[in-house]
Amino acid sequence: MAKRIDVSDLDIFYGNFKAVEGVNVSIEPRSVTALIGPSGCGKSTFLRSLNRMHEVIPGARVEGKVVIDGQDLYGSDVDPVDVRRQIGMVFQRPNPFPTMSIYDNVVAGVRLNARKMKKSDLDDLVESSLKGANLWNEVKDRLDRPGSGLSGGQQQRLCIARAIAVQPEVLLMDEPCSALDPISTLAIEDLMTELKDRFTIVIVTHNMQQAARVSEQTGFFNLNGVGQPGRLIEFNPTEKIFSNPDQKATEDYISGRFG
Amino acid sequence: MTSLDTQRRKDAQPPKPVRSPGDRTFAGLSTGAGILILLVLAGVAAFLVSESLDAISAPAEDIAGGEGVWAYVGPLVFGTLVAAVIALVVATPLGVAIALFITYYAPKRVAATLGYLIDLLAAIPSVVYGFWGLAALAPAMVPFYAWAEDNLSFIPFFAGPASATGRTMLTAGLVLAIMILPIISAISREVFSQAPALHREAALALGATRWEMIKMAVLPYGKSGVIGGSMLGLGRALGETLAVAIVLSVSGGVTFNLISSSNPSTIAANIALQFPESSGLGVSTLIFTGLVLFVITLAVNMLARYVVNRRADFSGAN
Amino acid sequence: MTTTAPTRPEAPEPEAPAVRTRRGLPRFGGTGLFVAGLVVAGLLTALSGWSWGLFAVYGIVLGTLVTYVGSRVVEGPRKATDRLVTCLVSSAFAIAMVPLVSLVYTVVSNGITRLDGTFFTNSMVGVVGEGGGAYHAIMGTLIITALAALISVPIGLLAAIYLVEYGRGKLKKALTFFVDVMTGIPSIVAGLFAYAFFVIFFGPGVRFGLGGAVALSVLMIPVVVRSSEEVLKLVPNELREASYALGVPKWRTITKVVIPTAIAGLGTSVTLAIARVIGETAPLLVIVGITAATNFDPFDGRMATLPVYAYYQLTQPGVPPQFGIDRAWTAALVLIIIVMALNVVARLISRFFAPKTGR
Numbered sequence: 010m011a012k013r014i015d016v017s018d019l020d021i022f023y024g025n026f027k028a029v030e031g032v033n034v035s036i037e038p039r040s041v042t043a044l045i046g047p048s049g050c051g052k053s054t055f056l057r058s059l060n061r062m063h064e065v066i067p068g069a070r071v072e073g074k075v076v077i078d079g080q081d082l083y084g085s086d087v088d089p090v091d092v093r094r095q096i097g098m099v100f101q102r103p104n105p106f107p108t109m110s111i112y113d114n115v116v117a118g119v120r121l122n123a124r125k126m127k128k129s130d131l132d133d134l135v136e137s138s139l140k141g142a143n144l145w146n147e148v149k150d151r152l153d154r155p156g157s158g159l160s161g162g163q164q165q166r167l168c169i170a171r172a173i174a175v176q177p178e179v180l181l182m183d184e185p186c187s188a189l190d191p192i193s194t195l196a197i198e199d200l201m202t203e204l205k206d207r208f209t210i211v212i213v214t215h216n217m218q219q220a221a222r223v224s225e226q227t228g229f230f231n232l233n234g235v236g237q238p239g240r241l242i243e244f245n246p247t248e249k250i251f252s253n254p255d256q257k258a259t260e261d262y263i264s265g266r267f268g
Numbered sequence: 269m270t271s272l273d274t275q276r277r278k279d280a281q282p283p284k285p286v287r288s289p290g291d292r293t294f295a296g297l298s299t300g301a302g303i304l305i306l307l308v309l310a311g312v313a314a315f316l317v318s319e320s321l322d323a324i325s326a327p328a329e330d331i332a333g334g335e336g337v338w339a340y341v342g343p344l345v346f347g348t349l350v351a352a353v354i355a356l357v358v359a360t361p362l363g364v365a366i367a368l369f370i371t372y373y374a375p376k377r378v379a380a381t382l383g384y385l386i387d388l389l390a391a392i393p394s395v396v397y398g399f400w401g402l403a404a405l406a407p408a409m410v411p412f413y414a415w416a417e418d419n420l421s422f423i424p425f426f427a428g429p430a431s432a433t434g435r436t437m438l439t440a441g442l443v444l445a446i447m448i449l450p451i452i453s454a455i456s457r458e459v460f461s462q463a464p465a466l467h468r469e470a471a472l473a474l475g476a477t478r479w480e481m482i483k484m485a486v487l488p489y490g491k492s493g494v495i496g497g498s499m500l501g502l503g504r505a506l507g508e509t510l511a512v513a514i515v516l517s518v519s520g521g522v523t524f525n526l527i528s529s530s531n532p533s534t535i536a537a538n539i540a541l542q543f544p545e546s547s548g549l550g551v552s553t554l555i556f557t558g559l560v561l562f563v564i565t566l567a568v569n570m571l572a573r574y575v576v577n578r579r580a581d582f583s584g585a586n
Numbered sequence: 587m588t589t590t591a592p593t594r595p596e597a598p599e600p601e602a603p604a605v606r607t608r609r610g611l612p613r614f615g616g617t618g619l620f621v622a623g624l625v626v627a628g629l630l631t632a633l634s635g636w637s638w639g640l641f642a643v644y645g646i647v648l649g650t651l652v653t654y655v656g657s658r659v660v661e662g663p664r665k666a667t668d669r670l671v672t673c674l675v676s677s678a679f680a681i682a683m684v685p686l687v688s689l690v691y692t693v694v695s696n697g698i699t700r701l702d703g704t705f706f707t708n709s710m711v712g713v714v715g716e717g718g719g720a721y722h723a724i725m726g727t728l729i730i731t732a733l734a735a736l737i738s739v740p741i742g743l744l745a746a747i748y749l750v751e752y753g754r755g756k757l758k759k760a761l762t763f764f765v766d767v768m769t770g771i772p773s774i775v776a777g778l779f780a781y782a783f784f785v786i787f788f789g790p791g792v793r794f795g796l797g798g799a800v801a802l803s804v805l806m807i808p809v810v811v812r813s814s815e816e817v818l819k820l821v822p823n824e825l826r827e828a829s830y831a832l833g834v835p836k837w838r839t840i841t842k843v844v845i846p847t848a849i850a851g852l853g854t855s856v857t858l859a860i861a862r863v864i865g866e867t868a869p870l871l872v873i874v875g876i877t878a879a880t881n882f883d884p885f886d887g888r889m890a891t892l893p894v895y896a897y898y899q900l901t902q903p904g905v906p907p908q909f910g911i912d913r914a915w916t917a918a919l920v921l922i923i924i925v926m927a928l929n930v931v932a933r934l935i936s937r938f939f940a941p942k943t944g945r
Contacts, residue, residue: 060831062827062830062831065826065827065830067754088288090288090830090833090834090835090836091833092833093830093831093832093833093834094832094833095833097831097832098827098831100824100827100828100831102824104822104824104825104827104828105828106825106828106829106843106847107825107847108843108846108847108849117829117832118832118833118834120842121829121832121834121838121839121842121843122832122833122834122838123838168828171828171832172831172832175832175833288835290835290837290838291835291836291837293837294836294837294840294841295752295836295837297744298744298745298747298748298751298752299748299752299757300744301740301741301742301743301744301745301748302744302745302748302749302753302757302761303757304741304745305741305745305761305764305765305768305807305808305811306760306761306764308804308807309764309767309768311779311783312771312775312776312779312804315779315782315783315786316775316778316779316782318782319778319781319782319785361678362678362681362682365674365675365678365679366675366678366679366682368675369675369676369678369679370679373672373675373676374679382679385683385686386682388686388926388929389682389685389686391861391862391925391926391929392689392865392922392925393864393865393866393867393893393921393922393925394773394865394866394867394868395865395867395893395896395897395918395921396689396693396865396896396918396921396922397689398897399692399693399896399900399914399915399918400685400688400689400692400693402900403692403696404688404689404692405685405688446682446685449682453682477664477665477667477668478668478671478672479667479668479670479671479672480664480668482671500770503770504770506772507770507771507772507773507774507775508772509772509773509774509867509868510867510868510871510893510897514897514900514901536772536774536868539774539778539868539872540774540867540868540871540872543871543872544871544872544875547790547791548790551781551790554778555778555781555782558774558775558778561772561774561775562771562772562775565770565771565772565775566767566770566771568770569766569767569769569770570763570767572770573763573766573767577763577766
């Protein structure tokens with residue numbers, strides 16, 4: 010069920026401010042694609058435009074095309090809500106719903122969309138999603154406890170379980186490990202390697218080692234100066250980016266000679 | 269639902285994304301509720317105007333007092349202002365001092381409780397304040413009024429003759445002062461506690477005493493908040509009804525004498541006292557005075573909100 | 587900044603401590619000086635005939651004065667000014683506590699006389715003089731306040747949701763501003779509005795319970811909007827984003843995620859709004875009136891309400907007046923108890939219904 014994403018000539022605006030300019034890229038299914046670059050270069054904005062989450066901010070809009078398996082996400086008859094059901098997202102800070110138990114958090118996507126499901130099916134979904142997020146063994150005895158009582162790393166895996174329980178085709182991750190300690194980070198990275206067999210994964214990260222460890226493809230975003238829109242400078246296999254990049258700017262950034 | 273329709277039309281203009289029917293309904297409902305509130309406010313003005321038209325257009329001699337609505341409402345406006353100004357003059361310094369006490373002087377452990385005690389003053393119904401003013405405050409003030417008449421009668425406010433019951437303009441003003449105290453102190457407390465810790469610590473690091481720190485870093489920051497809070501209190505004092513209606517002994521007329529038993533009434537108290545027994549043109553006249561009160565409080569409140577909000581815009585809190 | 591402190595250590599000793607010690611009052615010196623002033627004030631009051639009011643005035647003035655002078659002599663002017671302000675600010679708080687204590691004492695001591703079974707079970711039908719109760723008035727207050735809450739809570743909550751979740755541009759600005767302004771509408775004006783509105787349909791002299799509920803709603807809605815808005819703003823945006831990212835439509839995000847997260851705060855704000863209007867007298871005086879009999883039908887005829895009942899029992903007690911006045915105080919006491927109970931309930935709601943963290 011993983012799908013391919015084709016982005017062509019994508020510009021992203023906040024009001025009159027152009028945040029990202031001219032992105033052309035193809036993201037392969039069943040792989041991990043990492044987006045790296047300095048702060049404020051538009052990589053998170055670009056990521057959020059892939060499931061139309063950036064529209065939550067008033068005044069945000071895009072020009073260009075994002076096509077998933079032949080369907081244009083920004084077609085005039087497309088409901089952004091449907092887009093987000095196909096393309097899940099995990100955020101920088103773990104954000105389980107504080108009013109819900111661990112169990113309810115996992116099935117939140119199903120329940121909130123008022124889809125009717127039998128109790129046994131729900132139970133199966135919770136178990137498979139939590140197993141998919143490598144969390145099942147740690148929480149199976151306390152599914153009715155509040156999700157916010159877990160540790161930060163567990164919470165983030167709960168959020169991943171919640172995202173995959175809706176059975177999306179693509180999983181977007183916006184710096185999923187930046188608020189976590191190294192051990193929890195390792196757990197999430199291992200999880201990504203497992204999940205890529207089922208999902209197309211796009212991850213934004215500030216951690217270049219992480220990009221090198223988990224991804225097949227890497228995109229480097231940069232901006233020419235303050236107030237300029239961000240651009241996708243280079244998109245290549247990860248190995249190539251980290252050993253022999255095409256662009257001078259990429260090499261500078263990766264070797265720490267940035268700025 | 270007309271509000272729903274307008275919402276749809278508004279949606280049609282910008283290239284809005286597709287929305288599900290559930291979303292449209294809910295957005296329409298909540299927008300409708302917002303519009304309804306604005307309509308109610310407009311309705312308050314409109315219905316007060318329409319019901320007071322009779323009194324405005326009636327010949328002057330038909331209005332109570334025989335000199336027309338403006339002559340009728342004049343002394344009431346005067347009384348309203350006098351009572352409210354007394355309340356403001358007493359409550360503002362007291363409210364600011366209390367706010368300072370709670371934010372910077374009281375031990376941190378009890379500060380919240382003390383604040384809650386002051387807030388309790390706001391929870392007490394106005395009719396109960398009237399009871400207390402009549403039964404406790406007024407008699408307690410009688411010796412002071414007698415003393416003031418003897419020693420301070422050269423000041424027009426204390427000209428006398430002193431009231432024997434204590435049901436004077438000054439007593440009414442003091443009751444109002446206690447009623448608006450929590451408003452002023454609550455808003456002052458809020459702005460004082462928001463004074464940037466950096467500035468406060470900078471002042472203390474220079475070796476300032478606590479008062480010097482407050483003077484340097486807290487008061488300048490909180491000034492417009494205090495002004496706005498006092499004006500909100502003023503608005504409340506202008507419109508307060510029952511406390512004044514019960515406490516004040518009314519005879520009409522215009523006088524600055526604050527300690528005698530013949531006092532001008534206030535608009536709100538006059539309505540409360542007269543309305544139940546009025547009919548026809550009398551009701552219309554009273555509604556007209558209510559309209560005047562509405563306009564006055566609206567102006568004061570809008571000014572107050574303007575002052576308070578201006579502070580919010582410049583405080584960098586956004 | 588004022589000039590340097592007047593107290594400088596004399597020629598530094600060979601092993602001067604790192605922090606310079608300076609002359610100062612002992613730890614409770616300031617309090618001690620103030621108490622000394624109080625004692626003098628007590629003597630002075632006793633000489634001129636004892637009265638608590640006089641003692642308070644003398645006490646604050648003399649206590650502050652003694653503290654200031656004492657501190658000025660020992661510690662210098664800067665410290666003395668600081669102590670002066672401390673005295674003034676603390677006195678201000680003490681002064682504000684006087685009416686609160688006095689009010690509670692007056693109401694309780696006067697109201698306790700008739701706080702009996704009859705008061706809660708009888709109406710005023712056929713009562714002249716002794717006996718009688720406020721059953722009809724308590725029921726009337728409950729019915730009218732419940733109706734007002736029924737009108738205000740949905741409108742206020744939806745408007746708050748509009749402001750936080752949907753609002754933008756001019757309408758949002760206008761609504762925020764006018765809701766603030768509306769909180770300042772005098773309660774009597776709200777009553778006149780209800781009268782002026784219903785007189786069009788029912789003719790002059792209209793008095794009925796629903797009118798009172800409408801008048802109270804005018805006062806209650808802005809309170810509900812403002813406090814609910816504050817509460818909804820506290821819900822972290824991350825939760826909304828998490829829900830959107832699961833493909834949940836906005837309205838279900840609001841009803842299933844935002845509102846449940848904020849439910850404790852919303853409960854508190856609604857309860858406090860009810861407490862705010864349940865003691866309102868003026869609007870009910872105008873549009874609901876008073877009656878001696880029990881009337882459960884808010885759509886037809888006058889109803890008694892507790893605050894209006896208290897007001898009339900005090901101002902028109904009948905002959906002999908004492909029985910009416912006793913009933914008035916008891917009504918005031920019951921009113922205060924109801925308002926305080928609502929305040930306590932509001933606190934309990936915010937404590938027990940807050941989202942659990944489970945840690």
